[in-house]
Amino acid sequence: MGTSDLDRQIAQLRKCELIKESEVRELCNKAREILIEEANVQRVDAPVTICGDIHGQFYDLMELFSVGHDCPDTNYLFMGDFVDRGFYSVETFLLLLALKVRYPDRITLIRGNHESRQITQVYGFYDECLRKYGSVNVWRYCCEIFDYLALAALVDDRILCVHGGLSPSITTLDQIRTIDRKQEVPHDGAMCDLLWSDPEEIDGWGVSPRGAGYLFGGDVVAAFLHANNLELIARAHQLVMEGYKHMFKDTVVTVWSAPNYCYRCGNVAAILELDDKLNRNFVIFHPASQDARGIPAKKATPDYFL
Amino acid sequence: MMQTETRAAAAPAPAPVPAPVAIDMKVSLGAATAPTPASAASLPPVTCPFRTPERRIITKEDMDQFIASPIRAALVDFIFSCSDACRGLKISHPVATSPVVTAVTSVLDELEKIADATPPEENPKTRFGNPSFRFFYDRVQKALPTLLEPVVRPREAIVEVAKYLEKSFGDRKRIDYGTGHEANFMAFLLTLYRLNLLTDADKPAIVLRLFVRYLSLMRKVQFLYWLEPAGSHGVWGLDDYHSLPFLFGASQLVDHKYLRPKAIHDMDIVDMFAKEYLYLGCIQFINRVKTTASLRWHSPMLDDISGVKTWAKIESGMRKLYVVEVLGKLPIMQHFMFGAILPFENVSGRAVKDEDLEADDGHLHYFFTM
Numbered sequence: 145m146g147t148s149d150l151d152r153q154i155a156q157l158r159k160c161e162l163i164k165e166s167e168v169r170e171l172c173n174k175a176r177e178i179l180i181e182e183a184n185v186q187r188v189d190a191p192v193t194i195c196g197d198i199h200g201q202f203y204d205l206m207e208l209f210s211v212g213h214d215c216p217d218t219n220y221l222f223m224g225d226f227v228d229r230g231f232y233s234v235e236t237f238l239l240l241l242a243l244k245v246r247y248p249d250r251i252t253l254i255r256g257n258h259e260s261r262q263i264t265q266v267y268g269f270y271d272e273c274l275r276k277y278g279s280v281n282v283w284r285y286c287c288e289i290f291d292y293l294a295l296a297a298l299v300d301d302r303i304l305c306v307h308g309g310l311s312p313s314i315t316t317l318d319q320i321r322t323i324d325r326k327q328e329v330p331h332d333g334a335m336c337d338l339l340w341s342d343p344e345e346i347d348g349w350g351v352s353p354r355g356a357g358y359l360f361g362g363d364v365v366a367a368f369l370h371a372n373n374l375e376l377i378a379r380a381h382q383l384v385m386e387g388y389k390h391m392f393k394d395t396v397v398t399v400w401s402a403p404n405y406c407y408r409c410g411n412v413a414a415i416l417e418l419d420d421k422l423n424r425n426f427v428i429f430h431p432a433s434q435d436a437r438g439i440p441a442k443k444a445t446p447d448y449f450l
Numbered sequence: 451m452m453q454t455e456t457r458a459a460a461a462p463a464p465a466p467v468p469a470p471v472a473i474d475m476k477v478s479l480g481a482a483t484a485p486t487p488a489s490a491a492s493l494p495p496v497t498c499p500f501r502t503p504e505r506r507i508i509t510k511e512d513m514d515q516f517i518a519s520p521i522r523a524a525l526v527d528f529i530f531s532c533s534d535a536c537r538g539l540k541i542s543h544p545v546a547t548s549p550v551v552t553a554v555t556s557v558l559d560e561l562e563k564i565a566d567a568t569p570p571e572e573n574p575k576t577r578f579g580n581p582s583f584r585f586f587y588d589r590v591q592k593a594l595p596t597l598l599e600p601v602v603r604p605r606e607a608i609v610e611v612a613k614y615l616e617k618s619f620g621d622r623k624r625i626d627y628g629t630g631h632e633a634n635f636m637a638f639l640l641t642l643y644r645l646n647l648l649t650d651a652d653k654p655a656i657v658l659r660l661f662v663r664y665l666s667l668m669r670k671v672q673f674l675y676w677l678e679p680a681g682s683h684g685v686w687g688l689d690d691y692h693s694l695p696f697l698f699g700a701s702q703l704v705d706h707k708y709l710r711p712k713a714i715h716d717m718d719i720v721d722m723f724a725k726e727y728l729y730l731g732c733i734q735f736i737n738r739v740k741t742t743a744s745l746r747w748h749s750p751m752l753d754d755i756s757g758v759k760t761w762a763k764i765e766s767g768m769r770k771l772y773v774v775e776v777l778g779k780l781p782i783m784q785h786f787m788f789g790a791i792l793p794f795e796n797v798s799g800r801a802v803k804d805e806d807l808e809a810d811d812g813h814l815h816y817f818f819t820m
Binding site for chain 1: 459685687758785
């Protein structure tokens with residue numbers, strides 16, 4: 145697959161058009177070669193723009209690129225949850241993956257809890273692949289890629305980016321580095337916690353109401369930042385009305401990049417722009433206007449009703 | 451240094467309409483076939499001692515076992531027979547209301563008063579939901595034993611019955627609500643049924659009085675505290691919060707003389723009949739909430755289903771959907787609770803109490819692994 149092929153596929157995906165199943169397979173093969181070389185904690189240089197959950201909201205991702213400026217002119221770091229719930233998980237993930245293959249040093253993708261075989265079979269990505277391609281192959285190719293995604297990213301050795309949060313099994317970044325990440329997201333343990341945990345106004349650790357991961361308090365964060373010489377944990381995973389939210393004296397920030405979630409929540413979205421001095425600029429954006437969106441192809445009747 | 455700004459995209463070029471995607475509809479979904487359930491008749495009668503219900507579906511093996519269990523069969527039977535009982539009936543249809551039905555309605559009335567007396571916090575500065583929901587939840591939890599005292603016999607069973615009703619209102623910690631919480635309301639009604647306080651004769655009233663009452667209270671609570679949709683399937687599910695109004699609602703409309711499934715697109719018809727038919731009430735409600743786009747965008751599944759020829763076919767599809775998507779999914783059922791009235795002995799032998807999860811003092815009380 146040459147660069148011009150890839151550029152053509154990127155152009156197609158940017159118009160929210162699907163690429164062929166054989167092209168998906170080839171794209172995933174190429175992506176695997178790149179991702180396999182990445183560390184569990186992938187090093188990223190500032191300046192970079194950090195983004196939260198997208199959940200298949202393709203046209204809102206276009207809005208994100210419009211306000212944040214296109215990749216590769218801007219460096220991007222996406223903190224997972226590309227798929228599920230939205231209309232266009234396939235186009236969203238494949239575009240980000242194609243950009244990764246085309247500009248590997250300009251975009252970083254880390255894993256969210258939805259980049260999982262189990263979760264995507266419940267929350268829509270599996271159904272979407274089946275409906276758009278008529279088989280489960282694309283879903284399988286993508287799930288294999290999910291297994292290769294880094295678990296975290298480290299910006300200039302100072303800002304840790306992870307989808308969920310911290311783990312009682314992890315006190316140092318080196319411990320994250322020792323995880324064997326190339327597997328389905330486990331039900332428990334360090335790798336699960338990094339993708340599922342939430343910060344909470346408590347002391348120490350709490351059991352998570354999600355049923356996976358933990359709740360962690362400000363004291364845990366302070367100790368972790370100190371032990372690892374960090375200034376901030378950027379994470380996603382939780383819906384935020386205002387698009388972003390700080391906790392624990394600005395040592396944790398949640399960034400959420402899916403505006404008007406489920407067409408109901410009325411939230412704005414945010415991205416975090418870091419300049420080369422790690423100064424933080426939060427950019428808020430609203431959903432793409434309805435005119436900007438195509439008309440979704442009428443899907444056939446769900447199987448239950450045939 | 452930190453700052454915030456708002457930016458909007460430049461006006462975009464209009465996007466073309468994509469060609470319809472050819473789909474091979476013979477491809478099976480695999481997960482769409484529900485496993486054969488055990489018979490509800492093999493569920494033993496309720497025995498003491500009653501105890502605070504606990505979570506028992508912890509591992510995937512537990513989930514598989516639950517799917518094949520008599521208690522799940524009993525829950526399915528109960529819900530489906532309630533759906534049968536309201537077939538072809540408007541909400542205002544006169545139905546027999548026993549003293550227990552009247553008493554449960556009064557309990558829901560009292561819970562609504564608690565909501566009215568627990569206004570949302572102004573300028574809460576929280577992530578999403580309003581923290582006053584936790585005050586509402588705690589007040590409900592505290593009030594229920596007293597409110598249920600006139601209803602529940604034996605009185606020792608109140609500790610179990612109350613837990614399911616409490617859980618019907620959402621998750622206290624996450625300030626969210628979803629189909630799992632809705633299932634808890636049916637579980638609450640099932641406990642009363644298993645205690646012989648509600649009978650088969652009450653089933654029309656269970657839907658047309660009790661469930662309708664609960665739904666209206668729940669919509670109020672969702673708005674009052676801005677509850678986050680818990681585990682919504684987004685455009686791949688029916689609705690962010692509810693499943694049963696579509697099941698019961700389709701049953702109500704079976705064999706209706708002139709209202710067809712495609713009527714959901716006619717706003718005048720929807721407005722005219724929303725109060726009498728749960729399904730149309732849902733459509734009206736969703737359109738009022740999701741105002742930035744049309745049904746085809748925000749609820750494509752409902753849009754697609756409107757192309758089905760009969761309500762009977764929709765109702766039967768809703769049954770399959772409910773069994774697989776609600777009662778068959780670990781992310782929902784891992785939160786479900788079991789005791790003496792709704793019993794389940796799991797493979798893993800592990801159990802998780804509520805107190806283990808809701809203690810806010812920061813100490814990890816119960817390390818469980820899945």
